[in-house]
Amino acid sequence: MISSTNKFEQLPTEKQARIVDASVAEFSERNYETASMNKVVERAGIAKGSLFNYFKTKSSLYHHIYHLAIGEVKAYLRKVRDETVDLPFEKRLTKIVDSGVQFITDHPRLARIYFRLIYSADSPNRQKIVSELQVLSNDYLGEIIQDAMDRNELDPNLDKGQAVFFLDSVLNRFLKDYHEAKSHGDADQFNRDEWVKGITIFFTKGLK
């Protein structure tokens, strides 16, 4: 079976990079519907026909790009999870938030694509993608909460589903606001350490 991005993957690395960069820029600045293939080819410095040769449709280009974004997110999450297995819940939560902040700093455009995907209703297959991400997040935070329950750091009779939901709500919202503040230039209304401390205290108390 030949993937739909096969032709693209056989391109010289430099050209691939240019196209990916242009696409990431476009999809991070505009939502799916208003992002323009014309603008992408312009930015990438290639002909329109070429782009449609590499990716049959706008939708398939978008899929390629958001998979890339989600892949990066996953890598950050996996890394911090593995690096903190032995830490107590509180410290672990802190590291996770830090890692999120780091991701936003390192990849602001990918972060934007990620948040766009989660919070807006327009991307193709949105429902499927979002529910996949939901599962991912559930597994991820679920594991961390379970570990803490096993160690008696959190109430072992917790409704884990709800606990995950609360954690997910606050973490995502915090990172989204942080990302927005950052891209508007007023990031340091957030005293980050203060917030991270507040979040961890709140959760360790609330879920005790």
Place this chain on the structure above:
Amino acid sequence: MISSTNKFEQLPTEKQARIVDASVAEFSERNYETASMNKVVERAGIAKGSLFNYFKTKSSLYHHIYHLAIGEVKAYLRKVRDETVDLPFEKRLTKIVDSGVQFITDHPRLARIYFRLIYSADSPNRQKIVSELQVLSNDYLGEIIQDAMDRNELDPNLDKGQAVFFLDSVLNRFLKDYHEAKSHGDADQFNRDEWVKGITIFFTKGLK
């Protein structure tokens, strides 16, 4: 000073209603950029020139509509706030969540416009509007938390700003998920009472 919606407001009520209904339908089903003035006039059964006579631009029609949506939201919030001044924090929180659920049930399309506005980045003046809503929410939840602190139901040394943030995050996320589940037909994966109870317990413990 003559408002830009002056001409619209002088229309017969029935015609106004038709136009508002068509606009609400369109703006709830599509985001700002992809919502179509052509579709609005089609739905409303009026000529395109007429709509642009009542509202000079798409943006001004949108403003009219979302003000309407936010006005309704505010009315619900005010009502539940005033009806619960004497209740303890826990009961009060329950009523607020219930009221949100009720709003979604009564006005699903307005709810959609509201969530679109908050969570997607495309509406005109989005930044200004969102920060206004932020203030509104801060005042509203801030007042309720302050009341609870005054009555020693919550820790009087709480960082109120953070407490509001946590509450806002979880409430908004819960209502958004509820709204989405409802519009996909699988609303009763939410055992609502269970969730409302979980939320209130979590917060009373977490902010104690």
Place this chain on the structure above:
DNA sequence: TATAATAATGACCGGGTGGTCAATTTAGCT
């Protein structure tokens, strides 16, 4: 170097957009 295969190009297509405005219908007034 001649030929075949492959890659890249951009003019072009049908269709949709927000917005305009001359022409027509309707309403109000004497």
Place this chain on the structure above:
DNA sequence: AGCTAAATTGACCACCCGGTCATTATTATA
């Protein structure tokens, strides 16, 4: 009824969209 002013209309405009494909440029093979 006759006249005027206001309201309504929809054809039309310039622009942009995703996508196509005949033509051209490049590369590989001999």
